[in-house]
Amino acid sequence: MRRICIANQKGGVAKTTTALNLAAELSRMGKKVILIDMDPQYSSTAAVFGNQKFEYNIYNAIVDKIDIQSIIQHSDVFGIDVVPSDIELSGATLRISEHIGREKVLYHCTRKLKYDYLLVDAPPSLGLLTVNALTACNELIVPICPEFFSLKGIKLLEEIVENVRGGLGADIKITGVVITRHRERVVMNEARDAIRHYFGKRVFKTVIPENITLEEAHNAHLPVYKYDPKSKGAEAYHLLAKEVMHGKCK
Numbered sequence: 234m235r236r237i238c239i240a241n242q243k244g245g246v247a248k249t250t251t252a253l254n255l256a257a258e259l260s261r262m263g264k265k266v267i268l269i270d271m272d273p274q275y276s277s278t279a280a281v282f283g284n285q286k287f288e289y290n291i292y293n294a295i296v297d298k299i300d301i302q303s304i305i306q307h308s309d310v311f312g313i314d315v316v317p318s319d320i321e322l323s324g325a326t327l328r329i330s331e332h333i334g335r336e337k338v339l340y341h342c343t344r345k346l347k348y349d350y351l352l353v354d355a356p357p358s359l360g361l362l363t364v365n366a367l368t369a370c371n372e373l374i375v376p377i378c379p380e381f382f383s384l385k386g387i388k389l390l391e392e393i394v395e396n397v398r399g400g401l402g403a404d405i406k407i408t409g410v411v412i413t414r415h416r417e418r419v420v421m422n423e424a425r426d427a428i429r430h431y432f433g434k435r436v437f438k439t440v441i442p443e444n445i446t447l448e449e450a451h452n453a454h455l456p457v458y459k460y461d462p463k464s465k466g467a468e469a470y471h472l473l474a475k476e477v478m479h480g481k482c483k
């Protein structure tokens with residue numbers, strides 16, 4: 234099973250959009266996919282299920298030790314299984330911060346799952362929830378918006394990844410950087426080129442353009458390929474999924 238974390242502590246860089254559409258595309262390509270929402274803002278849960286409320290969510294697996302199998306929800310529309318999140322998850326850090334092994338709780342919860350792909354949508358922070366998202370995975374995909382300062386924060390994320398590898402013995406590395414929300418502007422092209430220069434082959438060839446259809450699909454609770462299959466956003470996420478599948482960035 235490939236375990237892929239989608240993380241960047243910067244907010245609004247399309248972590249959730251990437252996690253959802255990548256998951257839906259991989260499923261469309263015949264793979265068995267589970268998406269774990271590790272963000273207390275529960276954006277991916279809400280994007281898939283709208284206002285639907287669930288008895289249990291990821292908090293209950295992490296804090297109450299409820300078997301993750303009983304928390305999984307299926308989405309026919311996205312063709313994936315989802316472990317939902319809830320605002321409650323924001324209290325999880327406090328609840329587990331004294332526990333031994335607090336950085337690897339999600340890893341232990343998900344160890345026995347059997348899928349082709351396990352994707353984790355991480356929150357926009359570098360706290361314990363993100364550390365748990367990282368230790369549960371062995372690949373990290375970092376969505377980056379090409380802006381002047383975008384590489385600055387990435388160095389911090391790289392440090393965290395190194396600490397997680399060294400200090401916690403987790404087998405994770407940055408396997409891919411995906412440039413998101415790109416517009417054909419000089420400053421954005423310069424930032425895109427700087428990202429490519431810094432990460433080299435680890436940058437996916439596919440660039441996700443700024444495309445309103447992605448936001449509309451999100452609000453319509455649909456993967457973009459169902460909302461508007463001919464849109465630039467749908468095309469881009471299809472190509473990205475192919476690259477991820479064939480491990481071009483590894």
Ligand SMILES: Nc1ncnc2c1ncn2[C@@H]1O[C@H](COP(=O)(O)OP(=O)(O)OP(=O)(O)O)[C@@H](O)[C@H]1O
Nearest residue numbers: 244245246247248249250357414442443444448451
């Ligand atoms: N390529 C794109 N073109 C246009 N809008 C986009 C694109 N990607 C994402 N968006 C929109 O931008 C907003 C932020 O995207 P998203 O929620 O995926 O980011 P995020 O990194 O998960 O945010 P957070 O850090 O809050 O978790 C959403 O409204 C989403 O629909």
Ligand SMILES: [Mg+2]
Nearest residue numbers: 248249272276
């Ligand atoms: Mg998000």
